Amino acid sequence: MSTDTKHNLVVEGIGPVEVTVTDDGTGHAFLLLHGGAGPQSVAGFANLLSTRGARVITPTHPGFGGTPRPESLDSIAGLARVYAALLDQIDLDDVTVIGNSIGGWIAAEMALTGSPRIGSLVLVDAAGIEVAGHPIADFFSLTLDQVAKLSYHDPDRFRIDPTTMSEQQRAVFAGNRSSLAIYAGAAMTDPALRGRLANVTVPALVVWGDSDQMVDTDYGRAYAAAIPGATFVLLTGTGHVPQIETPEQLLTPVWDFAVAHTRVRQPGA
Numbered sequence: 001m002s003t004d005t006k007h008n009l010v011v012e013g014i015g016p017v018e019v020t021v022t023d024d025g026t027g028h029a030f031l032l033l034h035g036g037a038g039p040q041s042v043a044g045f046a047n048l049l050s051t052r053g054a055r056v057i058t059p060t061h062p063g064f065g066g067t068p069r070p071e072s073l074d075s076i077a078g079l080a081r082v083y084a085a086l087l088d089q090i091d092l093d094d095v096t097v098i099g100n101s102i103g104g105w106i107a108a109e110m111a112l113t114g115s116p117r118i119g120s121l122v123l124v125d126a127a128g129i130e131v132a133g134h135p136i137a138d139f140f141s142l143t144l145d146q147v148a149k150l151s152y153h154d155p156d157r158f159r160i161d162p163t164t165m166s167e168q169q170r171a172v173f174a175g176n177r178s179s180l181a182i183y184a185g186a187a188m189t190d191p192a193l194r195g196r197l198a199n200v201t202v203p204a205l206v207v208w209g210d211s212d213q214m215v216d217t218d219y220g221r222a223y224a225a226a227i228p229g230a231t232f233v234l235l236t237g238t239g240h241v242p243q244i245e246t247p248e249q250l251l252t253p254v255w256d257f258a259v260a261h262t263r264v265r266q267p268g269a
Contacts, residue, residue, distance in 0.1 A: 025050025035101025063179030080109035
């Protein structure tokens with residue numbers, strides 16, 4: 001059974017940060033980081049991982065889902081430091097950090113913090129780098145219908161009708177959008193990130209949907225190529241959010257990779 005808790009962290013250069021966390025299951029630890037679609041976009045996949053035999057820690061990025069965001073927390077790198085501190089507070093080791101879209105960007109930045117608690121890294125249709133000729137779609141200029149068209153292999157199954165939203169849902173959506181702009185910027189890239197990825201030292205898996213039109217497959221291959229030793233896996237018949245569209249297909253490479261790169265502790269270590 002999952003539990004929701006609030007963690008009060010103090011992060012150097014940022015100060016106090018309150019993070020709402022869902023903790024589900026037992027077993028190998030995953031930190032699951034959502035993208036701009038909010039925490040509900042990874043909730044089903046978190047449950048799927050937990051039923052497979054994992055402990056899944058799913059934070060809500062401050063400012064998303066109606067949660068507070070301190071003004072000093074205004075970057076993807078800042079979120080990465082917050083979640084490195086969260087792993088310290090929860091006292092987890094050998095964690096597989098997995099993120100989708102900007103969650104993947106946060107995961108990549110976490111790997112660059114050098115946290116010894118991170119055992120492996122999984123990026124799912126991640127944003128963050130610049131690739132010439134393969135720009136990220138201009139999310140903030142798109143309607144919800146256009147976002148669905150670019151995000152899914154079969155968008156008709158996942159379209160959102162904004163006229164059916166309650167006032168509370170509209171407020172949460174607006175807060176998510178505003179927070180996304182603050183953290184990631186309009187371009188959703190850091191020009192220096194691609195070069196810095198050469199410093200990632202943990203095993204990395206880059207997974208991409210072949211129908212992703214928000215960030216295309218060549219962008220994904222460039223992401224994998226920038227990380228030493230990274231493996232690239234292309235999923236078929238799915239788009240930018242395979243954890244929603246084809247969760248079982250995503251689960252197989254993610255689980256196999258995490259298990260293969262679980263650290264084997266020596267007696268007395």
